[in-house]
Amino acid sequence: MSLLNVGARALLANQVALQTTGHNIANVGTAGYSRQSVSMETVPGQFTGAGFVGKGVNVATILRNHNELLTRQAAAAQAVQAADTVRTERFAQLQNVFSGGPSGLGSAINDMLNSLGDVVSAPTDLTARTVTLARMDETAARVRSSAQQLQEITYSVGEQLRNNATTINDLAKGIANVNEQIARAMGGGHAPNDLLDKRDQLIRELNQYIQTTQVPAGDGTVGIFIGGSQALVLGQQASTVSVGESKLFPGSQQMALFFNRQGAEPLELGEGTLGGGETAGLLKFANHDLAEGRNLLGRMALAIGTAMNYQQSMGLTLDGQRGKPLFNTPAAVDGLTSGSAKGSIDLSDPSKFKPTELVASDYEVRFTTPPAGQVVRLSDGKATDFTDLNNLRLAPIDGLTFDFTAAGQAGERVLFRPFATAAADMQALVHSPRELAAASPVNAQMGKGNGGTLQLAGLKATGQHWDPALNNLNGGVYADGNFYSTPSSAPVTLTFDGTGGFELTGHTEDPIDMSLSPPEPLTGPPYSYTSGHKISIDGWEITLQGSPKAGDTVTVGNATDPLHGDIYTRNAGNAGALMQLRDVKMFDESTLSDGYAGLMAQVGTRAQSAQYAAKLSESIAHNLEADRTAVSGVNLDEEAARLIQYQQSYQAAAKVLQIAQNIFDNLIQSMGR
Structure with a gap:
């Protein structure tokens, strides 16, 4: 009988081994499956006078080929990869907003500024003025269109975040349910391998959306923590998360992930505590990358509108009125x-x-x-x-x-x-060509008796004056809110002494040499004269060339003074100043005309950095997953070899039973005689 028992145990053990091997082969393509193997143990031998006689083999348990450290490392790396990947995908959309070419915003800005050249050439030509105003309206429309596209991306990111929150809650509930099944199964003394695989796979899927920390409990369950220390799953209980606007800054449109606690206010989780996962990547994109794109566009809209409005206010319309704002600004x-x-x-x-x-x-x-x-x-x-x-x-x-x-x-x-909101709200406000303030509000007259070669090379209103307290130029205003632009009373006269100096009368402030870097006030009187240097006086700027003789004069006065008639209508000094704004450094050392190219470069740099991070995290995640699979994955060649091994063992065990049966039959027959 002992031989029969040995054979029967061997037969059953090898049957279990064959079944386990078949189970491995059947699940070779199952996500998260860990290869299983049979652990066998010797049945304690029976003591006899000749020693212990073996009694065969038993199946001790079904082992799960699993490395906890590699599994956790792979899940964490996949969380980082998911965050970098989704951020890279969103950056592709952001780059599409800031496209170049003739249909891009940069082209519209350049067309707008270049169109002022025709106004400079023919200040009374209403057609040229109309074209310029049309270009301004087109620029504002393209700025608004870009802002609208950014808003659509913001909405799309918000919807994806909300969907992610729903998925996180479903996965957390699934993990809690599996925890309950595992805790019950563990009462039998053996690990429920397939349930453990299912839970690990759910945790891996959860890490695609938010990085987690796992803490095992004594009953076989696993606690899932997010945001550093918030228990998303604890035993058989699952909490929930939600997405909404940050409570720290109401009205900011900054997105945040909230951990919903029982009987308490939802807890806002800081971005820095989330680690990886799509949710962390989307929050970073929405609150930082997308915000920067919005800021770059808004700064451009605000700077263009403010600079052009300011210069427009320095000029005169065809009706002799001060220019009204060209664009609305906050x-x-x-x-x-x-x-x-x-x-x-x-x-x-x-x-x-x-x-x-x-x-x-x-x-x-x-x-x-x-x-x-x-x-x-x-x-x-x-x-x-x-x-x-x-x-x-x-x-x-x-x-x-x-x-x-x-x-x-x-x-x-x-x-x-x-x-x-500067870009989204940008509108062109001037639509009548007569309201374009192309004329300079100041007019210069050379003295009739001048004997030198002194010539007027440039004259424009700037509204800037020297601020002694700050020791620099300031775009200032009088106490009543009027810009420094035109002399408020008597004209300002420059009288040259023939020795390289000049005197001033009718002025309020000392002259400033604008050709120096940085500009500095001229000392005097007499004030030194340098041909070609720009001189700022009382909020307007004059450029003179040539060599004056003693007694030569230049008088600068109000362009609308009756003694000048309607000459201001044929003046394009302010249109020239508006056009010169394209060469003013306004965006991180870039000029107004190059500002959009700089914007594209900054967005492109961030996108390139995100792509590099995604490739790096993908490589790390791939390597760690390969290490995990090397331990837990199913190798069909290896399993096929084991099938043959266990088949032969099974056949040998059957042979033992056959021989034991023959011996038993012979023994019965012998005793029957």
Whole structure:
């Protein structure tokens, strides 16, 4: 009987081995399946006078070929890869918004500025003026179109984030259900391998959407944590997440992931705590990459509108009126906070707002020890400290003045988005060709008795004056709000002494040599004269060439003075100044005409960086997954060899049974005689 038992046990053990091998082969293409193998153990022998006699073999358990460390590393790497991949895909959409060529925004800006050349050549030609205004309207339309495309991407990203949140909740619930099944099965003393594989696969799928940390429990369940320490799954209970606008800055359109807690307010999870996964990649794209694209476009729209509006206000229309704004621009931007601080940025006062110094970024004012704190430029993290609200108000940052009427509490943060809506709201405001302020409001007359070779090379209104307190030029205004542009009373006369100097009469401020870098006030009187240098006086700028003789004069006065008649209608000094804006450095050392190319380059650089990160994370994830598969994956050649091995073992065990049966039959027959 012992031999029969040995054979029977061997037969059953090899049958289980064959079944397990077949199970491996059947699941070779099943995602997340871990190869299984049979662990056999010797049945304790029976003691006899001759020693212990073996009693065969038993199946101890079915082993799951699995490496916990490799599985976790592969899941984490796949989470990072998912974040980088989805960010790269979204960048492709962002680059499509900022396309080049004749249909791009850059072409529209250049066409608008170049069209002013015809106005300069023929200031009274209404057709030339109409073409310029049409180009302005087209530029505004393309800016709005680009902003609309960015808004559509924002909506699409938001919908994908919400879908991801739903998927995360479904997967979390699935893991909790499998946890329950595993806990029940573990009561039998053996691991439910297929359920463990199912749970690991669900965890891998979950990591595609949000990176997790797994903590095993004694009952066989696994706790799933996100955001550092938030329990998404704990035993057989699953929590949920949701996506919405950040509560830290209401109205900011910044997206955030919330962890929904039982009996408590949803907890906003910081982007830095999420790690990888599509959700983290989409949040980074929405709150940083897409925000930068919006800021770059908004800064361009704001700078173009502000600069052109300012110069338009310096000129005169065909009816002799001061120019009205060409584009609408935001007057002020309020800070966003959930606390008590109240602050804004004035975008209308040229003494508080410098278009040429703007940086495409959002800003945070953080109160550390109120009223002291720091202003942080979010694009690169640069921080500027301030001691109180007055100190903050008097020290512009990147051309912006932060004006607070109430400080925040310690730790309070206030978000400023100065360029968020500038592009979406951009409109051309002037549609009548007569309202284009092409004429300069100042007129220059050379003295009738001049005997030198002095010639007028340029004259325009700038509205700039020297600020002794700041020791630099400032686009200033009088106390009553009027720009420095035209002399308010008597004309200003330059009288040359024939020795390289000149005297001034009728002026308010000392002259400034604009050809120096940086500009400096001229010392005098007498003031030194250099042929070809630009001289700024009382908010207008004159350029003279040639060699004057003693007594030569140049008189600059109001262009609408009756003694000049309607000569201002044939003057295109301000149109020339508007056209010259294309060569003004306005965007990170780029000129207005090259600003769009710089915008494309910045977006392209970020996209290229994202592509590089995606390729790197893909390589790392692929290698780690290959390492995991090397341990857990099914090799068909190996399984085929084992089939033959176990088949032969099965046949041998059957032979043992056959021999044992023959011996038993012979024994019965012998005893029957």
